[in-house]
Amino acid sequence: MSQGNVANDKGGWAVELNDCRKSFGKTEIIRGASLKVKEGERVAIIGPNGAGKSTLFNLISGRFGLTSGEIKLHGQRIDGLRPFEISRRGLARSFQVSNLFGRLSVFENIRCAVLWSMGYRYVFWKFLANLHDANDRAEQVMRMIKLEAKRDEAAMNLTYAEQRALEVGITIAGGASVILLDEPTAGMSKSETSRFIQLIREITVGKTLLTVEHDMGVVFGLADKIAVLVYGEVIAFDTPDAVRANARVQEAYLGSVLAEQQAAGH
Ligand SMILES: Nc1ncnc2c1ncn2[C@@H]1O[C@H](COP(=O)(O)OP(=O)(O)OP(=O)(O)O)[C@@H](O)[C@H]1O
Incomplete structure (x- = not known):
C-alpha cells in the first residue's frame, strides 16, 4: 500500500478509519479496516459481494455503531455520534x-x-x-x-x-464537504452512466467523495484512488493504475471481475 501516514497539504484527512471492526452477532464483518482519505480526493471502494462495503458506509454515516476502532471526520471523532449529528458536521450519503x-x-x-x-x-x-x-x-x-x-x-x-x-x-x-455515494450508477445504461459520471465529477469538485461501485468502468473513470475491501479488510488503497497492477488484488478480486465485465462488453 502506498498510503502514507502524513496528513496532506491542507493539514488533515477528510475521513480516517482506524482499525475499525463491526460484528453482527458472532460474525465479524468488518475486520480491522483502516483508510485515510485526503480532502478533495475521490475514492472508490470496491470488493466482492458481501465484503462489507455497505456496512462500512453505514459505520461512517453513523447508521451502525462500531464494535471497536475509530472514525474521524476532518480530524474529529465521529464514531458514537448519531447520523444527523454526523450529517451536521458535513458528511452526506446517498442510499441504494x-x-x-x-x-x-x-x-x-x-x-x-x-x-x-x-x-x-x-x-x-x-x-x-x-x-x-x-x-x-x-x-x-x-x-x-x-x-x-x-x-x-x-x-x-x-x-x-x-x-x-x-x-x-x-x-x-x-453543502456537505464529504459525500458518500452508494452505487450511484446502478441500473443505468452505458450512455446514462457516462453522462452521470461527468455530472458527479462536476458537482463534487472541491469535495471529498467516497463511492461504492461495482462497475469497473465507473471506478477507473472517476476515482483518484481505489480502496479494495475483501472480507472486511482494506487490502489495497492506491491509484487506479497501481491497484490494477497489484497482484494481491488481482488474485483476490479484480482479475475475475475485469474478465467478467470485459466479456459482458462493459
Ligand atoms: N444489519 C445486519 N445484520 C446482520 N448481518 C448484516 C447486516 N448488514 C450486513 N450484514 C452482513 O454483512 C455482510 C456484508 O454485507 P454488506 O452489504 O456490507 O456487503 P457489500 O460488500 O456491500 O456487498 P454487496 O456488494 O453485495 O452490496 C453480509 O454477509 C451481510 O449479510
Missing part, C-alpha cells in the same frame, strides 16, 4: 433505495433537503426568514444536476437516470 418524495416536484424535493440540512424544521419564524436562502440554494442545486427543465415535474414522473440525479442533488443540497 430511493429517498425521493414521489409526489413532490424536483424543486420541492431539493428544497426539503436544503431546509432539513439547515435545521429549521421546528422553528417556524426561522423557517420563514430562511426560506429565501433555501429557495436560492435549491435553484442552484437544480442547475448543478441539470434538472431545471423538470423543475415542477413530480419526482415519480422522472426517468430513472433523472431520479438518480435528483438523489445526488438531495445528497449535496446541504
Whole structure:
C-alpha cells in the first residue's frame, strides 16, 4: 500500500478509519479496516459481494455503531455520534433505495433537503426568514444536476437516470464537504452512466467523495484512488493504475471481475 501516514497539504484527512471492526452477532464483518482519505480526493471502494462495503458506509454515516476502532471526520471523532449529528458536521450519503418524495416536484424535493440540512424544521419564524436562502440554494442545486427543465415535474414522473440525479442533488443540497455515494450508477445504461459520471465529477469538485461501485468502468473513470475491501479488510488503497497492477488484488478480486465485465462488453 502506498498510503502514507502524513496528513496532506491542507493539514488533515477528510475521513480516517482506524482499525475499525463491526460484528453482527458472532460474525465479524468488518475486520480491522483502516483508510485515510485526503480532502478533495475521490475514492472508490470496491470488493466482492458481501465484503462489507455497505456496512462500512453505514459505520461512517453513523447508521451502525462500531464494535471497536475509530472514525474521524476532518480530524474529529465521529464514531458514537448519531447520523444527523454526523450529517451536521458535513458528511452526506446517498442510499441504494430511493429517498425521493414521489409526489413532490424536483424543486420541492431539493428544497426539503436544503431546509432539513439547515435545521429549521421546528422553528417556524426561522423557517420563514430562511426560506429565501433555501429557495436560492435549491435553484442552484437544480442547475448543478441539470434538472431545471423538470423543475415542477413530480419526482415519480422522472426517468430513472433523472431520479438518480435528483438523489445526488438531495445528497449535496446541504453543502456537505464529504459525500458518500452508494452505487450511484446502478441500473443505468452505458450512455446514462457516462453522462452521470461527468455530472458527479462536476458537482463534487472541491469535495471529498467516497463511492461504492461495482462497475469497473465507473471506478477507473472517476476515482483518484481505489480502496479494495475483501472480507472486511482494506487490502489495497492506491491509484487506479497501481491497484490494477497489484497482484494481491488481482488474485483476490479484480482479475475475475475485469474478465467478467470485459466479456459482458462493459
Ligand atoms: N444489519 C445486519 N445484520 C446482520 N448481518 C448484516 C447486516 N448488514 C450486513 N450484514 C452482513 O454483512 C455482510 C456484508 O454485507 P454488506 O452489504 O456490507 O456487503 P457489500 O460488500 O456491500 O456487498 P454487496 O456488494 O453485495 O452490496 C453480509 O454477509 C451481510 O449479510
